[in-house]
Amino acid sequence: MSDLKEMEEQENHIVSPMIYLAILGALLVGTGLTVWASFIDLGEWHIAPGLTVFWNPVIALAIACSKAVLVVLFFMHVKYSTKLTKLTVMSGFFLFLVLIGMTLTDYFSRAWGRW
Amino acid sequence: MSDSPAVMHAETADSHHEHPAYQRHHFESVAQQFDATNFAMWLFLLTEVMFFGGLFTAYLIMRNWYYPAFVEASHQLNIGWGTANTGVLILSSFTMAMGVYNAHMRRKSGLVLCLILTFILGLGFLGIKSIEYTEKYEKHHIPGFHYSMSSFLNPASDPEVHNSYPDDKPLGLDMARHTELYFFLYFAMTGMHALHMIIGIAILGYLIVRAQAGDFTTGHITYIENFGLYWHFVDIIWIFLFPLLYLISRH
Numbered sequence: 001m002s003d004l005k006e007m008e009e010q011e012n013h014i015v016s017p018m019i020y021l022a023i024l025g026a027l028l029v030g031t032g033l034t035v036w037a038s039f040i041d042l043g044e045w046h047i048a049p050g051l052t053v054f055w056n057p058v059i060a061l062a063i064a065c066s067k068a069v070l071v072v073l074f075f076m077h078v079k080y081s082t083k084l085t086k087l088t089v090m091s092g093f094f095l096f097l098v099l100i101g102m103t104l105t106d107y108f109s110r111a112w113g114r115w
Numbered sequence: 116m117s118d119s120p121a122v123m124h125a126e127t128a129d130s131h132h133e134h135p136a137y138q139r140h141h142f143e144s145v146a147q148q149f150d151a152t153n154f155a156m157w158l159f160l161l162t163e164v165m166f167f168g169g170l171f172t173a174y175l176i177m178r179n180w181y182y183p184a185f186v187e188a189s190h191q192l193n194i195g196w197g198t199a200n201t202g203v204l205i206l207s208s209f210t211m212a213m214g215v216y217n218a219h220m221r222r223k224s225g226l227v228l229c230l231i232l233t234f235i236l237g238l239g240f241l242g243i244k245s246i247e248y249t250e251k252y253e254k255h256h257i258p259g260f261h262y263s264m265s266s267f268l269n270p271a272s273d274p275e276v277h278n279s280y281p282d283d284k285p286l287g288l289d290m291a292r293h294t295e296l297y298f299f300l301y302f303a304m305t306g307m308h309a310l311h312m313i314i315g316i317a318i319l320g321y322l323i324v325r326a327q328a329g330d331f332t333t334g335h336i337t338y339i340e341n342f343g344l345y346w347h348f349v350d351i352i353w354i355f356l357f358p359l360l361y362l363i364s365r366h
Contacts, residue, residue, distance in 0.1 A: 006198050014219045015212075026210040031357075035194065038362035056366045060358035068351045075212045075347045077340075082150055085157055099165070100172050107176045112226035 013080045014052040023074045027067055137335035148335055156341040160348045167352055170172040170307065172196045174300045174359065181293035187267050188297035189364040190280045191256060197361040200243045201353065207236035211343050218339040223333040226339070230323045235348065244309055246295060251298070258299045269353040302334065304356055310351045318342060 041053035073079040078089055135145065142148035143297070163177035178185040214229030254273075266273040267286045277283065322342060325331060331339050 011282040014216065017213060017216055020209060020216065021118050022297075024210075026204065027205045027208075028202065031198065031205065034199050034362060036364045038194070038358070039142045054366075057358075057363040060331050060363050064358050067354045068175050071208065071347050071351050071354070074349075078345050081153065083218055084150070085154055088154065088161070092157070092164060096161075096164050096168050099170055100175075102177060104327055106177060 015074065015077060015080065023070050026070055028066045030063050030070075033060060034060055037063070133136055133214050137329055137330075137333070137337075138191065147335065149340070150288045152337045152341055153344075156344050157284045158248070163348060167304075167307070170304050171355065171359070174304065177293075177296055177300060180289065181296060184290045184293035185297045187270075187280075187283050187286060188294035188301075188359060190276055190283060191251075191254070191266065192301075192361050193250075194361055195253040196242060196243055196247050197357055200240055201357050203240045203243065204350050205355050207233050207240070210236060212347045215336070215339055215343045216230070217325075218331050218336045221334070223326065225334045226332060227323060227326050228355060230319060230326055234316060234323065237312055237319065241316075244305065251302075256298050256300065262295050262298075264288075264291040264294060267294050277293055287361050301360055304360070308352050308356060310348065312354070315342075315349055318345075 009037065037059050040055065042059060045053040045092060047053065078086060133281050134140070134142075138148055142151065210229050210232040214226055214233060217225035217229055251257055254263050254266065256266075266276065267290050268279045268288065269285055270280075270283045319342070322331070322338065325338070
């Protein structure tokens with residue numbers, strides 16, 4: 001009955017307010033950071049002709065993803081939930097990234113070299 | 116495992132086990148009920164991720180195609196209001212998380228206070244959003260018959276934005292037309308997000324009444340926990356909307 005025991009532990013797991021406060025602080029710092037970064041021109045990286053990475057959107061999305069991970073893990077308790085929930089959440093987001101990633105690579109590469 | 120005060124009688128134990136009123140009869144235990152509803156809530160939220168994902172993908176593709184139009188149109192948004200709204204929403208997520216904590220600790224007044232704070236912060240978010248929408252309405256930046264491209268054909272005609280972004284060049288007519296597409300996606304995405312907020316606030320009102328009656332501080336935390344998941348999910352959507360719509364077009 002190890003499953004039952006595991007469930008019992010989960011039910012009794014209560015995230016402490018100190019952790020919530022720390023996450024709140026991290027999220028507010030992240031918000032400040034992303035606004036601050038948007039006022040600076042972070043430049044770009046020319047990998048090859050016609051292939052350039054602009055750092056501003058990359059940094060903004062990286063900060064947004066970090067904030068989202070903090071919310072999912074701590075506010076939404078995924079860090080403390082069952083393996084089933086963890087697996088479901090991870091596979092859901094993975095499928096989402098596959099869908100959006102495949103679509104974008106298709107659209108962005110259709111007219112490759114013809115602009 | 117269950118905190119039911121009821122005593123099990125030997126002759127009825129096989130056919131009917133005693134459990135708290137909030138535990139549905141087909142679950143073995145409160146913990147199992149909690150996990151099952153939690154799992155179901157996540158499945159629902161993942162469909163929501165896919166729903167908003169379609170809008171995000173459309174936005175990224177259109178932004179790539181009509182880049183100058185999207186950059187200048189997004190300069191119409193006020194970063195101050197956007198940042199304030201992000202702060203308000205993150206704070207409301209924190210008060211909601213504290214509400215879940217109070218429900219676990221069976222503190223009724225703490226739970227009701229947290230839910231009311233979340234309710235107020237949610238309304239605050241919508242209030243700020245309505246200020247922004249009003250500005251778009253006044254400038255004729257709502258897509259449709261009355262849409263005006265003058266801010267983009269002639270940036271000097273819009274001194275407020277022009278002073279903050281003096282480098283913005285006038286767009287050609289064809290590119291200026293596509294600013295309407297930016298605002299269409301802006302209203303679709305923030306509007307869908309706002310609709311989720313309105314639904315959340317309505318449910319919060321119901322939960323506040325039930326919490327006040329003491330329904331969620333007797334060990335019955337599934338409603339509060341799962342509503343918390345919904346509220347945090349809406350927060351995550353905004354965490355991505357804010358940089359994509361407001362910030363990344365500054366440079």
